[in-house]
Amino acid sequence: MSRRWIAVLVVLGVVGGLAATRQWWLPHLASWLDVSGPLRRADYAMVMGGGVENRPVLAAVLYRKRWVDRILISEIRPIPSRTRSLIPAEHELTKALLMRLGVPEDRIVLLRGNHAATFHEITSLRDVLAESPSVRVIIVTDSLHTRRTAWNVRHLLGPMADRVTFVGAPSERYDLRRWWQSGDGFFMVTSEYLKLVSYWILYGTGKWWVPGVIALILVLGMLRRHLTRYRRTHHLTQGTA
Amino acid sequence: MESPHVSDTAGQTVAPVGERTSTHPGRAACYPRWRRGSLLAVALLFVLGVIFHRQWLPLLVYPLLAPTNSHPGAADVVWIRSSDGHSLPTEDAISQAAAILRQNPDAVVIFTEGWPSRLVELGVLPPMVEVLRSALKDYGIPPERVIELKPDQAGLWYEAQAVANYLKRHPDTDVVFFVEEFGGRSTSLVLRSAMGDDVYRRVTLVGVPHPLFSAQNWWRCRAGIKGTMVGYLYLIYSVIEPRPVVSPQPLSLDDFDRLIPQCPESQGNSTP
Numbered sequence: 001m002s003r004r005w006i007a008v009l010v011v012l013g014v015v016g017g018l019a020a021t022r023q024w025w026l027p028h029l030a031s032w033l034d035v036s037g038p039l040r041r042a043d044y045a046m047v048m049g050g051g052v053e054n055r056p057v058l059a060a061v062l063y064r065k066r067w068v069d070r071i072l073i074s075e076i077r078p079i080p081s082r083t084r085s086l087i088p089a090e091h092e093l094t095k096a097l098l099m100r101l102g103v104p105e106d107r108i109v110l111l112r113g114n115h116a117a118t119f120h121e122i123t124s125l126r127d128v129l130a131e132s133p134s135v136r137v138i139i140v141t142d143s144l145h146t147r148r149t150a151w152n153v154r155h156l157l158g159p160m161a162d163r164v165t166f167v168g169a170p171s172e173r174y175d176l177r178r179w180w181q182s183g184d185g186f187f188m189v190t191s192e193y194l195k196l197v198s199y200w201i202l203y204g205t206g207k208w209w210v211p212g213v214i215a216l217i218l219v220l221g222m223l224r225r226h227l228t229r230y231r232r233t234h235h236l237t238q239g240t241a
Numbered sequence: 242m243e244s245p246h247v248s249d250t251a252g253q254t255v256a257p258v259g260e261r262t263s264t265h266p267g268r269a270a271c272y273p274r275w276r277r278g279s280l281l282a283v284a285l286l287f288v289l290g291v292i293f294h295r296q297w298l299p300l301l302v303y304p305l306l307a308p309t310n311s312h313p314g315a316a317d318v319v320w321i322r323s324s325d326g327h328s329l330p331t332e333d334a335i336s337q338a339a340a341i342l343r344q345n346p347d348a349v350v351i352f353t354e355g356w357p358s359r360l361v362e363l364g365v366l367p368p369m370v371e372v373l374r375s376a377l378k379d380y381g382i383p384p385e386r387v388i389e390l391k392p393d394q395a396g397l398w399y400e401a402q403a404v405a406n407y408l409k410r411h412p413d414t415d416v417v418f419f420v421e422e423f424g425g426r427s428t429s430l431v432l433r434s435a436m437g438d439d440v441y442r443r444v445t446l447v448g449v450p451h452p453l454f455s456a457q458n459w460w461r462c463r464a465g466i467k468g469t470m471v472g473y474l475y476l477i478y479s480v481i482e483p484r485p486v487v488s489p490q491p492l493s494l495d496d497f498d499r500l501i502p503q504c505p506e507s508q509g510n511s512t513p
Contacts, residue, residue: 041506052327053359057497066507079452086372087328096365101494116463170500172492173356181486186478187471194470 022180030176030189034143035150036168039067042136044109044128046072047094048121048149051142051169056094058169059140060101068138070107071098074124077116118145119203122152129160136163143168143176144188148196155204294460302456305472307425307446316341316445317414319350320404322397323369326358329376334419334449339380341417350377350387351407351416353400356489397428398485401435408440415443422448422456423472427479434483 018025045059045068062068076090088096095108111124129135141149146166153161174185200206290297319338323329342348352370360366374384390407392399408414420428425448433441450456454465 039501039504041504053325054492054497057359057494058500061497061501065501066504067501086376087366093327093360093365097360097363100363100365167501170492170496172489175487175490178487181482182489183475183478183482183485187474190474191470 026180027177029193030144030179030185033145033147033189033192034168034176035146035166036143037165039138039167040136040165041066042068042138042165043132044068044070044072044135044137045167046074046121046125046137046139047098048118048139048141048145049074049076049090049094049115051145051171052090052093052097054169054171055140055142056097057101058167060098060103062138062140062167063098063103063107064101070109071103072109072111072125072128072137073098074111074115074121075113077114118149118152119156119199122149122156125153125164126156126160129157129163137165139164139166140169141166142171142188144192148192148199151196151199151204295457298460299456302423302459302469302472305423305426305469305476306456307420307422307448308429316417317345317348317411318407318416319348320353320416320418320444321350321373322353322355322400323373324355324397326354326356326369327360327366329369329373330419330421331449331452333452334447335373335376336380337447337449338417338419339377339382342377342382342386343380348386350382351404352387352389353392353403354389355397355400356395357491394485395489396485397431398435398483401432404444405436405440408436408443415445417445417447419447419449422450423459423468424448424475427472427475430476430479430483 045062047055047059056073059068059071063071073091073094078089087093091110095105095110098108099105111121111128113120113124115121115124125137125139129137139146139149139153146168150166153164157164171184171188174182174188176185179185179189197206201210319341321330321334321338329335338350342350350373352373354369358366358369361368366372370387370389374387377387378384390400390403392403404416408416418428418432425446429441429446432444432446436444451464451468454462454468459465459469
């Protein structure tokens with residue numbers, strides 16, 4: 001049997017094995033994204049933007065059960081002409097929902113800015129933590145979003161990251177144990193992995209690693225080619241001598 | 242097996258046929274001519290690709306667009322949906338819907354909701370059908386021309402079934418459905434699966450661009466690149482599984498409450 005056929009059989013075997021055992025390993029892809037830690041009392045719960053249906057609800061529970069004293073929300077960059085003034089901006093909805101769930105207005109702190117991504121929100125949090133060295137924060141976001149948020153926190157806050165913990169809010173649109181069986185679950189898990197890679201390249205060390213590895217592969221390829229050519233030439237020269 | 246190399250009478254190494262590297266004596270290590278040509282072609286293509294990116298980048302999102310992305314003609318029914326229960330399609334979609342309704346005085350809007358919103362349940366926002374009625378009222382469209390359809394379960398597939406049932410009761414009507422531009426193809430797959438081919442033929446999908454980007458300029462902003470990624474992920478899933486497999490399990494406020502225990506450090510303290 002030729003090498004090519006063996007390779008084809010190995011690939012088919014791996015794909016078949018992965019398909020047969022998907023019920024076992026696919027849930028781990030989702031659980032790896034969830035880095036919610038044990039709860040620790042803090043001064044603030046920070047509600048990350050992008051999940052107005054579930055994140056503020058969990059933040060209100062944290063406040064009511066006295067895990068936090070105040071709630072931080074970020075001003076989200078508005079999308080122009082979004083049904084004019086009929087629907088308020090996301091941070092206004094979050095604030096209204098928190099108040100409806102029993103959080104007093106003076107306990108809600110708005111982080112002003114043009115936030116459009118997790119990276120921007122954590123940058124604003126850095127300023128809060130830098131101003132008050134003893135402040136601790138619980139970040140409230142979707143369970144699948146906690147790893148990327150934690151990556152941003154470590155990357156942007158440095159030693160201050162120890163003052164931040166994470167709580168993952170559940171979503172009714174998908175079940176983490178069967179995420180691939182719903183469109184929203186499939187989208188959330190796959191997009192989080194893609195976003196993690198893009199964050200690593202845009203904001204992390206990926207911008208050095210990716211070109212570095214490409215350059216290394218090119219150099220190794222050229223070396224291999226020259227070495228092969230040298231060996232061949234050398235071998236023939238010896239043979240003719 | 243490798244082809245044997247031979248030496249000519251002058252003692253120079255000669256590569257086998259097909260591996261000859263150079264016709265010039267003493268330049269055996271150079272790239273073959275065809276390979277140098279292909280490298281140049283790749284470099285030229287790269288440069289041309291950068292220069293003419295406005296011409297080819299829109300083609301990358303072409304698979305995401307609705308297959309019948311034509312301007313709606315005279316329609317009897319306009320279908321507008323709120324995917325999350327707390328937002329509506331863009332102003333552009335609403336103004337186009339209003340134009341159709343003004344053109345055809347018998348036309349109506351059918352409204353469906355993808356998910357019931359907690360913001361509406363708790364009274365933070367009015368129901369989206371009321372918001373839509375109020376938005377259309379600004380264009381002179383009376384509220385009674387907006388009909389709300391209630392699907393059996395949450396999600397586009399069930400909404401499409403509700404619309405299909407409506408269309409079966411009104412056999413002479415055609416529908417215009419406003420969708421997000423980059424969600425056109427995936428939406429069409431779900432609709433076809435839910436409605437069946439006969440009813441689906443009566444639906445015209447109109448892709449409405451996002452306020453920040455369109456197929457012609459999506460690469461210029463972060464939202465456009467994200468929108469492209471979202472569009473492709475939903476398209477992949479819609480190709481694999483257009484029909485929902487599992488039903489959503491609604492979470493009550495008590496479910497959230499059960500997730501968080503009372504803080505032990507603040508036992509006995511007053512409310513913060």
